[in-house]
Amino acid sequence: MSHLPLRIAAVSAVLALAACATQRVAKESAPMFTAQRVTEHRGSDDLLTGGLGLSGLRAMVPPAFADAEHPAPAELRRRALWSNWRGIADLAPGGGYGDLYGSTAAVPGREFSALATVPGASQPHRVLVQVPDAFDTKKRCVVVAASSGSRGIYGAIAVAGAWGLPKGCAVAYTDKGAGTDYFDLDAGQGINADGTVAAPATAGLAFAPDAPSAAPGVRGVAFKHAHSKDNPEADWGRHVKQAAQFALSSLDEAFPQAAPFTFDNTRVIAAGISNGGGAVLRAAEGDSDWLDGVVAGEPNVLVEGEGSRALYDYTTQAALLMPCALLHLQGLPQPPLAAQATPLWTQRCALLKDAGLVEGADTAAQSKSAYDQLKFAGWTDEALRAGALSVGFDLWRAVAVPYASAYGRYAFGEMPCGNRYSALGADFSPRAATAIERAAWWSDASGIPPGAGVNIIEEHPTEPLRTLRCLRELWQGDSADALRVRKGIAETRAGLPREGLPVVVIHGTDDGLIPMAFTSAPYVRWAKTAGRDVRYWQVRNAQHFDAFLGLPDYGSRYVPLLPYVYEALDRVDAHLDGKAGLPADAVIATTPRAGAPLQAANLAMPPR
Incomplete structure (x- = not known):
């Protein structure tokens, strides 16, 4: 290069x-x-x-890097x-990428x-x-x-x-x-x-x-x-x-x-x-x-009314309640593995009961109480099942901690709820990062720790609910920090698209990280009411993370969303060329591949 x-x-x-x-x-x-x-x-x-x-x-x-401490820009x-x-x-082989849809062709430039x-x-x-x-x-x-x-x-x-x-x-x-x-x-x-x-x-x-x-x-x-x-x-x-x-x-x-x-x-x-x-x-x-x-x-978008909920609202609610609520559901996708998850989620139910956040004398009643709260707030069973992945990988906390800081415009060292970030030693205490870890951050990190050797450090790590309740209070409370965070969230609310602009929105009905009931569905209703040309594809049996379809149980249950994004781009491009109209709204009845290689029939792409 x-x-x-x-x-x-x-x-x-x-x-x-x-x-x-x-x-x-x-x-x-x-x-x-x-x-x-x-x-x-x-x-x-x-x-x-x-x-x-x-x-x-x-x-x-x-x-690999030739020199792990000093990788070259081309290697990074x-x-x-x-x-x-x-x-x-x-x-993953059998998932259809490069065969049924998508391209990894060499493109010079x-x-x-x-x-x-x-x-x-x-x-x-x-x-x-x-x-x-x-x-x-x-x-x-x-x-x-x-x-x-x-x-x-x-x-x-x-x-x-x-x-x-x-x-x-x-x-x-x-x-x-x-x-x-x-x-x-x-x-x-x-x-x-x-x-x-x-x-x-x-x-x-x-x-x-x-x-x-x-x-x-x-x-x-x-x-x-x-x-x-x-x-x-x-x-x-x-x-x-x-x-x-x-x-x-x-x-x-x-x-x-x-x-x-x-x-x-x-x-x-x-x-x-x-x-x-x-x-x-x-x-x-x-x-x-x-x-x-x-x-x-699968857009993370917030509008006024129409049942729209802010990412921070449903994330902090899920971080608290979902581990307990999932015990009420049967047939969850794996991972998380039940043998490891059930004891932790049972403990969460007990802690929520002690905190007065759920009701019930035993785990079954407590999990039902947590489940009922999420359902009342608009969560579907499909979103909750797929949300088990976010619980298993601790994504709800991983999102809530930095977003609170971003919305409140906090400087380093000022993050609410006493959180910060650091590398961890073998005893889980904070330590300085190594040169090798630093060198790989730009290429390896996802932009939200934990990951790439950087972890969340809680002020009270032995009190499991303390940080989560503090984060939730920033949405529900009236403290100076809560008002500051909610002011930042209000600044993210979307406006209407330009009149006449072709817009196609695609969302999986099983999305468990950014549920369509809180995001795309309210946006589309709001935009259509205002006369905007927004088309909406709702894809059955699609959740948020195509990358996890390589896990056998996820690949058997869910279809990828990317094929529909590529198809929508094809159709918008053809429309702009004057060769076709915009795609009609559709609820797409897909068929999961159940362990077999993905075929076009599984995707049930709407006809042109």
Whole structure:
């Protein structure tokens, strides 16, 4: 991989958020993009898989570093691709990827990357544009995507990259102010623009927290989503637009003979899943005349009324009650294994009873009480069953802890409920991270600890409910911290999509992490009532995590959601070409493959 001289600094320094018909950029007081890089990816290092191909992505161990303490940028990139593909897609044999749907074809081309900052933010978000050599300067298509969850810049590679790059479209990405740019307070080191570990004085550092003066003992780890003080979720739409703007300037650089690339002469489709799905719906709001179409899968989106619930609300409720409530249900997917889970969940019921949060004289009655509360709040049995995975992997707590900090715009060292992050020693006490751990954070982490050697440190670890009740109180209470957190949540509420903008929303009816009853269903009802052109696919037997369909029981019970996202992108693209209408609303009656290889009949794709 070689580095090319950049000639786009002068162009990108004047990019702005608004444009007129003949001039798509306006001057800003400061450059929008910094730390710009261009890299080439051909031969054994392509855009889509870094040369790994499907077989390399299926490998159970990540690509190795030649020097574990000092991996090269090319090694970090390849490993980040491996990690993000495996975190999003079902690549297991028999799951259909690469045979029935999706592509891991080698796509040669260039990557343009930078740090971007929305007005008013203190920390940047990453933007990256993949420009295939086969880009069609006559068709001029860009797919702009936001990472799912809190993943790094390659967190939508299996969503937008896998669809757009083989078609010759440029693909633009944003980490939407989250990502894997961790900062080690003990070593005083963060992550550089190229993914390597660097000191704060280094130009191009992707995140440097506002941290109080040194305190005795292990200080720990900060990361952008929790500690930027920017409440990045409130700016998701602006992150997506800036990524699209960077795509246009990158195309100007890549194809100067065909410049200028503008929103008037370039098709832009926004696509994302999970938090990325919510981000592209936010991009569809208001003055989104720069967008031509939107495809949002399993979106984390909040609206006013219509039964919509904030992610923080149902996450903190699930963190407290779901372990106990699941004992009331039969036939849960495995894992979690009943032999290990039942004693822990039984203990949770007893603790909830002691705290006055459930009723009942025995475990059966207590679990029924917890179950009834969740059902009354809108949880379906399908969502609860799939939610067992989030309970087993402690995802509810993992989400609630950093989101409370983000919504309240807390600095490092100020997180509510006494939480912080650090590496752990063999005795589970905080310790400083090692050089090897730091070196792999950018490529290996998911953006939300625990993971990649970073763990949640609770102030009262021997009191299991104390942190969870504190986190829940930030939603239900009236303390200064609770008001501060809820103010931040209110800032994330979505607006209506632009009139006439084609929008397709896809959601699994069994989603147990972002239940459709709280998110996409209220959004679609609200948008349709207002006369917006939103189409809705509800996919039976689809839950939130395609990547877990490689587990035999999950693969037998559930179908993947990605095929429907790709199909929706195909149909929106055909609609924009004038070749077809938008897809009709559909409740898709799928058939799980029950251990056999996935077939087209299992997916029951709506007819064109």
